[in-house]
Amino acid sequence: MGFGEYPAEYNAKVHGPYDPARWYGKVDTPLAQTKLGELGAWLGRRQKSPQAVTAAVSRGYWRWLHKYVHPKRSGLTPFLQVIAASSAFFYVLNYTKIKAHRIHKYHW
């Protein structure tokens, strides 16, 4: 699979129009249904190449788009979610500076 190409598993004759939110490879047990003991094996089966990680993030992004952005009567939700997520992200980024604003010395 080169840059800008469909995944190797995708076959237009079987799968129809390409859906960027879908995983077209072999279906594994979902993480939520995996037993704790099998977690190691489950993680071992994951692809961890940068390309696979990027593809997974892209699929997640497209799932989010289909879920909240693309519906016909989409509302304020996706904007609020982006605002909340970016707030949290930048809060973590700036945490070392924000920590200086603590007003109590002891916490535990």
Add this chain to the structure above:
Amino acid sequence: MLSRLALRVATSRPVVLALRSSSTTAPKPAAAAAVAKEDGERDLVNFPRRVRPELPDKVRLGIFPEEWFQAFYKKTGVTGPYMFGTGLLTFLFSKEIYVMEHEFYTAITLFLFGTMLYKKVGPSLSEYLDKRIDEYEAGWAEYRGNQTDGLVAAIEEEKKQQWHAEGQQVLFDAKKENVALQLEATFRERQMTVFNEVKRRLDYQVDTQNVAQGFQQKHLVNWVVDQVQKSITPQQEKDAIKQCLAELKGLAKA
């Protein structure tokens, strides 16, 4: 000649191509079934076409997916997730992991005014946007409907033209037959003319011969009669009359 060429082209052209088979909108169930029947490889059970939903998935408090609350519901009931959120926030606040600096109070103000705006403007704005999206979609649907109607009309027109072309063939045949009839009629007319002319000439010959023969006969008879009359002398006439009288007397006696 050109019209015949056009005719041949029109009749040999295949029927107009089918409408575009791949469409960006989800087909209706019947159409989907037809597609599934059409190409056997297509797996519509595990890979159905994605349908654009009318409404987005449900969220609570503006941002949190409903599924997260459902995951909590099985273990903790309805208030569980809210209690978890409150507890987590309390924990973060109390340990100053989440530090309440100046930005936090700005955020509270922003949140308050945002909520007020949402409550004030939200309903009318959403109504307006709903109306607009309906108009927009109706516009595209109308465009698409017009396109399909136009194509269907074009197909009908094409079929009609082909039908006309077939009619032209019949017309050609009729014209050919007509010309053949005219040729035949002219041929027969000329044959008749020839016949009449020949007959007229032959009749003339016959008439001429008849007239000449008649004239000769008449002339000969006249000549013979003349000669005979010339040869009869007055003496002979008198003798003949005497003879006749004598015979008449004899008859009278008897």
